Amino acid sequence: MSPAPFRIDLHAHTRRSHDAWTSPAQFVRRAAAAGIDRIAVTDHGTLDGARAAAAVDPERIIVGEEMRCLEGVDLIGLFLTTTIPDGRTARDTAEAIHAQGGVVYAPHPFAYLRQGAERAALVLQLADVVEVFNSRAFVPRWNRQAREAAREAGLPGFASSDAHFPWEIGRAWTELPPFTDARSFLDAARLAMPRGVRTGSPLLFAGSLLVSVAKTGRPHF
Numbered sequence: 001m002s003p004a005p006f007r008i009d010l011h012a013h014t015r016r017s018h019d020a021w022t023s024p025a026q027f028v029r030r031a032a033a034a035g036i037d038r039i040a041v042t043d044h045g046t047l048d049g050a051r052a053a054a055a056v057d058p059e060r061i062i063v064g065e066e067m068r069c070l071e072g073v074d075l076i077g078l079f080l081t082t083t084i085p086d087g088r089t090a091r092d093t094a095e096a097i098h099a100q101g102g103v104v105y106a107p108h109p110f111a112y113l114r115q116g117a118e119r120a121a122l123v124l125q126l127a128d129v130v131e132v133f134n135s136r137a138f139v140p141r142w143n144r145q146a147r148e149a150a151r152e153a154g155l156p157g158f159a160s161s162d163a164h165f166p167w168e169i170g171r172a173w174t175e176l177p178p179f180t181d182a183r184s185f186l187d188a189a190r191l192a193m194p195r196g197v198r199t200g201s202p203l204l205f206a207g208s209l210l211v212s213v214a215k216t217g218r219p220h221f
Contacts, residue, residue, distance in 0.1 A: 005175040006037040006188075007195070010062070011076060011107050011131060011160035012169060014041055016049030017066075020164035024052035027166065031060060034170030038179075040064040042076050042107075047083050066107065069093050073112075073119045075126070076105040079182040094126040103182050107162070108134040110145040120145070124153050129189050132157030133197050135172040136164075140199075159194035172196045 013020035014027050020043070022030070027049075031039045040062035041050035047065055054061040064078045069090040077084060077097035084096045094104045106127035109120035111134060124130065130150040133143045150157040159172040173196040179185040 003178050005193075006178050007035055007173045007175055008038040008040075008062075008158075009036050009160050009163075009169065009173050010040045010064070010078060010105055010129075010158055011042050011066070011134070012039055012163040013043050013066075014049030014053060016046050016052070017043040017164070019044070022163070022166045022169075024049050025056055027053050027169070028057045028060060030166040030169045032057070036060070036170060036173055038062055039169070040076070040078055040105075042066045042078075042105075044068070045083070045086050047080060050080075064105075067093050071119070071122060072115075073109075073123050074107055075123060076107050078103040078105055079185070090122055090126055101182055103185060104128045105131065105158075107131045107160070108137050108142065108146070109149065111137045111139070111142040116142070116145070120149055124149055124155065127155060128186060129156045129158055129192070131160050133159035133172055133194050134162050135160070135168065135197075135199055136162040138199055156189040156192045157194060158189075158192055159197055161196075170196065171199075 014022050014024050041053050042064040043049040044066050050063040066076045068086045075093050079102045097104050104127050106123040110116040112119050132147040132150050137143050158174040161168050161172045163169045174192050174194050176192045177188040179188040
């Protein structure tokens with residue numbers, strides 16, 4: 001009998017991100033309550049939140065980071081051990097992720113207000129896996145384009161919550177066979193099945209901007 005598939009979410013944030021509100025302990029509790037077996041903490045520019053959450057529940061937490069690249073695109077590194085700074089080219093960022101034995105995840109590849117197709121083309125050249133459903137991508141074509149582009153590129157597609165507040169965890173997830181590390185994850189990724197696909201309100205994005213202003217004095221987009 002085959003083991004039950006994991007429910008995983010590869011893109012979510014704790015309050016160590018400038019625009020998120022969830023404490024690492026609350027993050028872990030909410031993921032467990034939502035039935036998420038593995039979840040990546042992918043804070044902006046830091047591994048601190050991921051490490052804090054992993055200290056609470058090392059089996060459930062995947063240590064990751066979301067980086068803003070020089071070209072204005074975002075990349076996520078999964079299974080990281082060392083922080084990767086923002087501001088590198090996308091290619092240099094992807095190479096830095098792979099140098100740690102990590103996985104390059106392309107979040108919301110089309111969800112940009114300008115040059116969405118061009119930015120997506122750049123990250124799809126570099127990604128190991130692609131986010132084909134982002135629960136915060138409230139413009140329907142963004143996720144539709146990501147799904148179509150990943151299929152054309154032959155890349156595994158994942159649904160993720162991009163949670164910045166605790167109640168967002170569980171809005172989106174992907175089912176795939178159990179894995180233990182980056183290598184076995186990539187093997188399992190070939191069978192990934194995006195499942196939970198609930199789109200959040202645009203008000204969630206506005207809420208994150210307000211959190212960012214409260215923390216830093218200015219909004220971060």
